[in-house]
Amino acid sequence: RQVLxxxxxxxxxxxxxxxxxxxxxxxxxxEKLEQLEQRLAERS
Structure with missing residues (x-):
C-alpha cells in the first residue's frame, strides 16, 4: 500500500x-465565451 x-x-x-x-x-x-461570441456576431 505504501508503494502504491x-x-x-x-x-x-x-x-x-x-x-x-x-x-x-x-x-x-x-458559456460566457459563447455569450460574448453571440453578442459580437449580433454587432457585425
Missing part, C-alpha cells in the same frame, strides 16, 4: 472533488 501511495503521489493526481470544481469552472467559462 508513493507512486500515486508522483503522478500529480487530483481528487474527484477538485476535478468536478474545475469542470464547472470550465463549463461556466465556455
Amino acid at each position: 501511495e508513493a507512486q500515486f503521489s508522483k503522478l500529480n493526481l487530483v481528487t474527484r472533488e477538485e476535478f468536478e470544481i474545475q469542470k464547472r469552472v470550465l463549463e461556466r467559462s465556455r
Whole structure:
C-alpha cells in the first residue's frame, strides 16, 4: 500500500472533488465565451 501511495503521489493526481470544481469552472467559462461570441456576431 505504501508503494502504491508513493507512486500515486508522483503522478500529480487530483481528487474527484477538485476535478468536478474545475469542470464547472470550465463549463461556466465556455458559456460566457459563447455569450460574448453571440453578442459580437449580433454587432457585425
